[in-house]
Amino acid sequence: MSTIATGGESGVHLTPPPRSRPSLTASSARTGEKIIRVLLAGAAGVSVITTFGIVASLLIPALGFFREVNPIDFLTGTRWAPQFTPASFGVLPLITATLWTTAIALAVAVPFGLGAAIFLSEYAPTQLRKVLKPMLEILAGIPTVVYGFFALQVVQTDFLRGLLNLPTGAFSVLAAGLVMGVMIIPTIASLSEDALSAVPLGMRQGSAALGANRMQTTLKVVFPAALSGIVAAVVLGISRAVGETMIVALAAGQQARVVAGPLEAGQTMTGFIASAALGDSRVGSLEYDTLFAVGLLLFILTLAMNIISIRLVRRFREAY
Amino acid sequence: MSVLETTRASATPLAGRAQGGERSPASIVFLIALWFSLFVAFFVLIVLIITTATEGAGRLDGRLLTEYTSATPDRAGARAAILGSIWVIAVTAILTIPLGIAAAIHLEEFADNSKWWNRFIEVNIQNLAAVPAIIYGMLALGLLALLGVQNKNIVIGGAIALGLLILPVIIIATRESLRAVPQEIRHGSLALGATEWQTVQKQTLPNAVPGIATGTILALSRALGEAAPLLLLGGLVYVTFDPNGLASGFTTMPIQIFNWTGRPQLEFRELAAAASILLLGMLLVMNALAIFIRNKYQRRW
Numbered sequence: 369m370s371t372i373a374t375g376g377e378s379g380v381h382l383t384p385p386p387r388s389r390p391s392l393t394a395s396s397a398r399t400g401e402k403i404i405r406v407l408l409a410g411a412a413g414v415s416v417i418t419t420f421g422i423v424a425s426l427l428i429p430a431l432g433f434f435r436e437v438n439p440i441d442f443l444t445g446t447r448w449a450p451q452f453t454p455a456s457f458g459v460l461p462l463i464t465a466t467l468w469t470t471a472i473a474l475a476v477a478v479p480f481g482l483g484a485a486i487f488l489s490e491y492a493p494t495q496l497r498k499v500l501k502p503m504l505e506i507l508a509g510i511p512t513v514v515y516g517f518f519a520l521q522v523v524q525t526d527f528l529r530g531l532l533n534l535p536t537g538a539f540s541v542l543a544a545g546l547v548m549g550v551m552i553i554p555t556i557a558s559l560s561e562d563a564l565s566a567v568p569l570g571m572r573q574g575s576a577a578l579g580a581n582r583m584q585t586t587l588k589v590v591f592p593a594a595l596s597g598i599v600a601a602v603v604l605g606i607s608r609a610v611g612e613t614m615i616v617a618l619a620a621g622q623q624a625r626v627v628a629g630p631l632e633a634g635q636t637m638t639g640f641i642a643s644a645a646l647g648d649s650r651v652g653s654l655e656y657d658t659l660f661a662v663g664l665l666l667f668i669l670t671l672a673m674n675i676i677s678i679r680l681v682r683r684f685r686e687a688y
Numbered sequence: 689m690s691v692l693e694t695t696r697a698s699a700t701p702l703a704g705r706a707q708g709g710e711r712s713p714a715s716i717v718f719l720i721a722l723w724f725s726l727f728v729a730f731f732v733l734i735v736l737i738i739t740t741a742t743e744g745a746g747r748l749d750g751r752l753l754t755e756y757t758s759a760t761p762d763r764a765g766a767r768a769a770i771l772g773s774i775w776v777i778a779v780t781a782i783l784t785i786p787l788g789i790a791a792a793i794h795l796e797e798f799a800d801n802s803k804w805w806n807r808f809i810e811v812n813i814q815n816l817a818a819v820p821a822i823i824y825g826m827l828a829l830g831l832l833a834l835l836g837v838q839n840k841n842i843v844i845g846g847a848i849a850l851g852l853l854i855l856p857v858i859i860i861a862t863r864e865s866l867r868a869v870p871q872e873i874r875h876g877s878l879a880l881g882a883t884e885w886q887t888v889q890k891q892t893l894p895n896a897v898p899g900i901a902t903g904t905i906l907a908l909s910r911a912l913g914e915a916a917p918l919l920l921l922g923g924l925v926y927v928t929f930d931p932n933g934l935a936s937g938f939t940t941m942p943i944q945i946f947n948w949t950g951r952p953q954l955e956f957r958e959l960a961a962a963a964s965i966l967l968l969g970m971l972l973v974m975n976a977l978a979i980f981i982r983n984k985y986q987r988r989w
Contacts, residue, residue, distance in 0.1 A: 613822045663823060
């Protein structure tokens with residue numbers, strides 16, 4: 369996941385790209401070249417169409433949903449029972465479960481991800497880093513459904529219930545959150561490492577010249593200097609935790625209720641979308657529209673975090 | 689003391705300060721904590737691989753490859769899922785790779801960054817890369833509903849969902865590879881009278897191919913492991929036939945694993961573990977291929 373870290377900066381061109389020197393281009397326009405350029409621009413435009421497609425495909429059914437259900441009741445209601453009669457569409461139970469899994473995941477991923485990033489950036493010799501970094505990336509490449517299997521069968525069943533003998537049922541937000549945290553470690557580690565490595569060497573040398581040891585330099589000089597990049601990494605980690613589906617669909621549980629503790633089962637927003645999609649609901653029915661209302665909420669939440677993260681990375685880039 | 693050390697540090701950056709303050713208890717605890725962070729990540733990875741392997745080993749046999757899924761665990765296999773995964777990934781590749789490369793060429797070689805729409809496309813792509821996978825399933829669902837397709841669980845529907853999911857990843861990887869080609873090569877080509885498109889076609893793009901191939905294979909391996917968008921298309925249906933076309937019903941490896949994991953019988957748990965090993969093996973082959981291409985063909989300027 370080096371998307372944000374590496375995505376689109378043309379600032380790295382040390383020499384101006386050819387397009388800025390019109391004198392070098394052909395004096396007579398070639399029709400073929402023009403057509404090719406239009407086609408290439410069209411391909412880039414597909415990404416914009418995708419975004420509009422996402423918004424439209426979520427918004428249209430969601431508007432149908434909100435014609436039947438008051439948005440205030442949707443956002444503040446504490447009972448989620450779309451299948452029952454009378455149906456109730458309070459989304460808070462889904463949100464509490466999402467908050468629990470996300471918080472537990474962050475409690476794992478932030479300290480360990482940052483620790484790994486600091487080690488790789490400030491302590492590891494180049495050779496060691498070349499070995500460790502790809503190994504860490506393996507964690508990011510494991511399919512989420514395999515993580516889900518691991519969370520349900522090993523962490524929840526064998527570890528939490530079997531070994532620790534904790535009072536928990538077949539599912540828990542703890543098992544889902546813990547495994548999700550491990551899954552997010554590479555995201556946070558890799559982006560934070562980029563941020564830490566971008567801090568100029570001169571600042572470390574200045575700190576050392578004043579008598580600070582490496583730990584003091586890391587914690588008091590390098591870390592604060594890289595803070596906006598690190599916050600961007602954490603925000604992206606939150607966004608991934610909120611949007612992760614397979615782990616919570618398998619291990620967190622399928623009952624939508626307000627979750628009060630980590631050992632309880634609960635259905636997250638993504639968990640609801642996954643399980644509702646398995647049921648056969650007709651296009652245009654209220655069940656079908658409910659799916660998209662929750663999807664729209666999920667999209668808005670993650671979009672807000674992604675934008676914050678992209679902004680922070682950009683600010684950090686401008687600083688150094 | 690520190691002054692002397694810093695002089696050394698400037699020769700070999702940050703390597704010379706291992707004495708003195710580095711031995712304070714706080715420093716040592718800090719370093720241990722950093723090692724522990726890495727250890728936790730690798731420990732979980734190893735536990736995951738070992739537990740999955742030991743659980744699934746007994747069921748990793750010919751039946752897994754040749755049999756269709758079944759209600760009796762003994763006779764169940766992942767044949768339809770393996771073929772379904774191959775179909776969907778192949779169609780995804782055909783749809784996405786040309787589109788992604790074309791978009792990247794536009795953004796990297798031709799787009800005028802002073803125009804707001806080109807900057808908008810860039811931010812938009814970064815955003816799309818972080819949109820939850822399941823949302824792409826809802827997009828595909830909306831698209832198929834718009835086209836009036838009744839049977840949603842078809843190969844082309846899955847390929848569209850996965851293709852749009854990995855499109856930003858392919859664009860970003862391709863842009864990085866194009867950016868790594870030195871400007872001098874473009875200048876030389878233009879100086880010899882080549883047009884801008886000829887320069888891209890004959891110089892820039894061929895030089896970027898290894899990087900593009902690596903990035904694309906990694907993106908496709910992500911699509912291979914992804915299940916969430918396909919769940920929305922109803923990918924859990926009971927498929928006991930080989931998929932044979934774009935409009936054919938299908939299931940994939942991750943979906944099949946999801947299905948087996950969710951069942952109560954212990955035999956299905958074993959089967960899910962065996963299929964997970966198979967899936968991890970397929971991903972390992974793709975990743976190894978990507979690393980091989982990168983190491984063998986990538987040029988450093």
